Amino acid sequence: MSFSKKIHQSSGLIFPAVAVIMALALSTIMDPYLAFIATSWVIFGLLGLSLDIVWGRGGFLSLGQTAFYGLGGYFGSVVAINLAPITGNSLIWALPAGAIFGAIAAGLLGYIIFYARMGALQSTILSYTFTLLLWSVTQSFKMNIGEASISGDSGLSNIPGIILGFDPQAQTLNPNTSFAVVVIISAIIYFITRWLMRSHFGRIIDCIRIDHEKTELLGYDVRKFKLANFVFSGAVAGLAGALFALWSNFLNPSIFSVQEALLIPIYVLVGGLGTLAGPFVGALVIGALSFFLGTEAGGQTTLILGIILIILVLFFKNGLLGTLNALWQKYLPDPNEATRNSGAVQIDANVLQHILKDAEKQAGPAKSLVSTSLFKQFGGIIPVNKVSRNFQPGQPYSLIGPNGAGKSSFLKTCIGMYLPEEGHIYLGDVEISQMRIFDRVKNGMGVKNQKPQVFGELTVINNLWTAAFSQTRSNAKALEISHKILTMLGLSAHANVQASALSHGQQQWLDIGVVLCLAPRVVLLDEPAAGMTNEETRELSLLIRTLARHTTVVVVEHDMEFVRTLEGHVTVLHQGEVFAEGDIQTLRADDRVLDIYLGRRNHV
Numbered sequence: 001m002s003f004s005k006k007i008h009q010s011s012g013l014i015f016p017a018v019a020v021i022m023a024l025a026l027s028t029i030m031d032p033y034l035a036f037i038a039t040s041w042v043i044f045g046l047l048g049l050s051l052d053i054v055w056g057r058g059g060f061l062s063l064g065q066t067a068f069y070g071l072g073g074y075f076g077s078v079v080a081i082n083l084a085p086i087t088g089n090s091l092i093w094a095l096p097a098g099a100i101f102g103a104i105a106a107g108l109l110g111y112i113i114f115y116a117r118m119g120a121l122q123s124t125i126l127s128y129t130f131t132l133l134l135w136s137v138t139q140s141f142k143m144n145i146g147e148a149s150i151s152g153d154s155g156l157s158n159i160p161g162i163i164l165g166f167d168p169q170a171q172t173l174n175p176n177t178s179f180a181v182v183v184i185i186s187a188i189i190y191f192i193t194r195w196l197m198r199s200h201f202g203r204i205i206d207c208i209r210i211d212h213e214k215t216e217l218l219g220y221d222v223r224k225f226k227l228a229n230f231v232f233s234g235a236v237a238g239l240a241g242a243l244f245a246l247w248s249n250f251l252n253p254s255i256f257s258v259q260e261a262l263l264i265p266i267y268v269l270v271g272g273l274g275t276l277a278g279p280f281v282g283a284l285v286i287g288a289l290s291f292f293l294g295t296e297a298g299g300q301t302t303l304i305l306g307i308i309l310i311i312l313v314l315f316f317k318n319g320l321l322g323t324l325n326a327l328w329q330k331y332l333p334d335p336n337e338a339t340r341n342s343g344a345v346q347i348d349a350n351v352l353q354h355i356l357k358d359a360e361k362q363a364g365p366a367k368s369l370v371s372t373s374l375f376k377q378f379g380g381i382i383p384v385n386k387v388s389r390n391f392q393p394g395q396p397y398s399l400i401g402p403n404g405a406g407k408s409s410f411l412k413t414c415i416g417m418y419l420p421e422e423g424h425i426y427l428g429d430v431e432i433s434q435m436r437i438f439d440r441v442k443n444g445m446g447v448k449n450q451k452p453q454v455f456g457e458l459t460v461i462n463n464l465w466t467a468a469f470s471q472t473r474s475n476a477k478a479l480e481i482s483h484k485i486l487t488m489l490g491l492s493a494h495a496n497v498q499a500s501a502l503s504h505g506q507q508q509w510l511d512i513g514v515v516l517c518l519a520p521r522v523v524l525l526d527e528p529a530a531g532m533t534n535e536e537t538r539e540l541s542l543l544i545r546t547l548a549r550h551t552t553v554v555v556v557e558h559d560m561e562f563v564r565t566l567e568g569h570v571t572v573l574h575q576g577e578v579f580a581e582g583d584i585q586t587l588r589a590d591d592r593v594l595d596i597y598l599g600r601r602n603h604v
């Protein structure tokens, strides 16, 4: 790897570390008032980071971060007011208390949002409503807890400052030292977050953002991951709130206000969505602009700030750090170069045999897929009407039929994307009719939808790894399986290419490889040959026939010639019902089947 590429990969480590050192050096010579104000910018950056975790990485625009921030502030302050006088140090009480309370609040809200499977807009609105609710409740909420007195819209005062010493007599730090302490705490949280987002957990969070349906089809409980990420972001917001309370010595319900809630996404957008360091840059730029314009611009701060923000959003769509990153990448070697000279995919049948035998060792023998009187209805349309099928390993099964016959709907009902109103589905001995998608996958189902579903921003190898890891939960094993599948597909030269740079046909292959990484005991393929060349279609036919000797394979297909080469059992669906079945030669000669394909009325 070239030196510049290495530096680029570590840029999230090196540049923030340099910025921290510079900030610490500056803290010794800064004007105390500026140090005091700049401390709040760093705290807002931390709050922005909490949003970037859940929005930039998790893909959910939460307007609830200020709620966790405010709750963390109030709760952290109450604990610190009561306990800091005993120990001196206020941070050890306020920060964990704020983080815990922020995490609990995010857990409760996140559970409702993610487990009720709300849409993106509904989720954002609910998170915002939660913040407004707190704003309204705290206006009149009065309570004395020990020495702390929460007095409605008059707020909570007597909050101790930032105290580091462990002695009841220890003094509040001066503004310059407070600034340095807040920078260090924020840097620790940033580096922990960066580590988490680069871990296995972070990669799965990235997958969920890119395509949550596909992530579930790989066997991950998407709700659990989203909730865990949200809880973490709530903890960071709560901790930032507690820091803010110690910094300001005072809190009131305005912490939950609309202005506060809407400023956070602005910090993130200005700095760069998903960059993690960006929110600090955004908060610093906006904070510094307001501060300096406030003294220079004679009351026109908001107007000038607004214009600057519009320019930033128009010309730096990826935010400041995102734009810098894109510029830098232009001067790095093109990681997707390998795709330009690539030929057609060719299956290595020997490696495929090995892979299928290993999968059997890992996941056990093939399972059958049985449906009994399966019934699915959408209003007046019945795409699956009492379909009973018994799919076994040994030969491929094809489902054919004219457009709208119900082929995809039958497949989706087997997968769990549609839940049937009547009838049963069994995977081996287990009834799966109402089981969640990821549980079906864990039980041995592997699915490829009609369009290739790959994680475009991830490399080819990481696409495969994500699938293999879901079954093995071992990094080493997942890598071994991924490399074998790459070799089998003849795509080894493309391991580090971004999946989005592959051709449509190659993405179809990658998607099939991803399914094989799951070591599935039943494989469902929806029009896998779509977009493939004749040569590739021949290879695919070989792969499916080989696969069917080891697992149960069901293929939905339009292309009759392709179905013929599979040499398996064929079911013709029509208007949601089984219309005919047998081998393809007999069915092709059947007038009734020709009639439904050609829309003739003779037998339909």
Ligand SMILES: Nc1ncnc2c1ncn2[C@@H]1O[C@H](COP(=O)(O)OP(=O)(O)OP(=O)(O)O)[C@@H](O)[C@H]1O
Residues within 6 Å of the ligand: 378, 381, 382, 383, 401, 402, 403, 404, 405, 406, 407, 408, 409, 410
């Ligand atoms: N989510 C849905 N909501 C309402 N109607 C649906 C839904 N999914 C499928 N349908 C309807 O069910 C019928 C069968 O559609 P389906 O996609 O299963 O057919 P198909 O045989 O796979 O067709 P094609 O070959 O064109 O993909 C169609 O009339 C379709 O409009």
